[in-house]
Amino acid sequence: AQKITQTQPGMFVQEKEAVTLDCTYDTSDQSYGLFWYKQPSSGEMIFLIYQGSYDEQNATEGRYSLNFQKARKSANLVISASQLGDSAMYFCAMREHQGSNYQLIWGAGTKLIIKP
Amino acid sequence: DAGVIQSPRHEVTEMGQEVTLRCKPISGHNSLFWYRQTMMRGLELLIYFNNNVPIDDSGMPEDRFSAKMPNASFSTLKIQPSEPRDSAVYFCASSSGDLQETQYFGPGTRLLVL
Numbered sequence: 001a002q003k004i005t006q007t008q009p010g011m012f013v014q015e016k017e018a019v020t021l022d023c024t025y026d027t028s029d030q031s032y033g034l035f036w037y038k039q040p041s042s043g044e045m046i047f048l049i050y051q052g053s054y055d056e057q058n059a060t061e062g063r064y065s066l067n068f069q070k071a072r073k074s075a076n077l078v079i080s081a082s083q084l085g086d087s088a089m090y091f092c093a094m095r096e097h098q099g100s101n102y103q104l105i106w107g108a109g110t111k112l113i114i115k116p
Numbered sequence: 117d118a119g120v121i122q123s124p125r126h127e128v129t130e131m132g133q134e135v136t137l138r139c140k141p142i143s144g145h146n147s148l149f150w151y152r153q154t155m156m157r158g159l160e161l162l163i164y165f166n167n168n169v170p171i172d173d174s175g176m177p178e179d180r181f182s183a184k185m186p187n188a189s190f191s192t193l194k195i196q197p198s199e200p201r202d203s204a205v206y207f208c209a210s211s212s213g214d215l216q217e218t219q220y221f222g223p224g225t226r227l228l229v230l
Contacts, residue, residue, distance in 0.1 A: 033216060043205060045221035095217060101171050104219060106159045
């Protein structure tokens with residue numbers, strides 16, 4: 001079963017506008033973590049932001065914020081004042097524990113293109 | 117601080133040849149992950165190590181793939197013999213084992229098997 005769903009395969013956004021990238025997840029764990037990564041065309045995977053399931057405040061890192069709605073099991077990434085350099089693939093991932101170990105479950109990604 | 121280091125960055129080889137990918141995790145990190153990324157299958161976890169011990173290798177495609185971590189600062193992923201369908205970007209990532217357990221990725225090795 002799909003545990004991380006990113007419903008937007010691609011998005012075009014005008015420069016300087018805010019962007020919301022959707023991510024919904026499915027887990028029965030009480031303790032879990034949600035991550036967003038950026039992958040520009042150069043290929044590297046860059047960690048952006050983290051939200052723990054027990055965190056009451058939405059995570060923020062500069063222009064990135066995570067709109068965490070636990071009851072709806074959604075963890076949308078919000079990018080404020082988008083820039084041309086924000087054009088990239090964005091992946092949502094969830095930390096899932098398997099016994100004493102864990103893995104990241106990855107979404108399929110959203111390709112974001114910022115238009116000048 | 118140095119991030120995760122991978123070598124080579126690019127590898128072109130012929131079918132049947134042995135390929136060895138190398139990874140140096142971030143110093144002090146105790147978990148190491150090998151991923152493969154393709155357009156068709158996305159990002160797949162191949163294997164991960166905790167304190168140099170392989171924990172889960174269920175993602176390793178077949179016996180042609182093997183991974184080792186002889187010490188805390190070095191890991192290899194070997195494909196022998198390589199096949200064209202192994203062409204992909206291979207990432208190594210490491211994490212510190214703290215509560216958040218963020219994985220930090222290396223730049224990847226782009227492998228092309230002809």
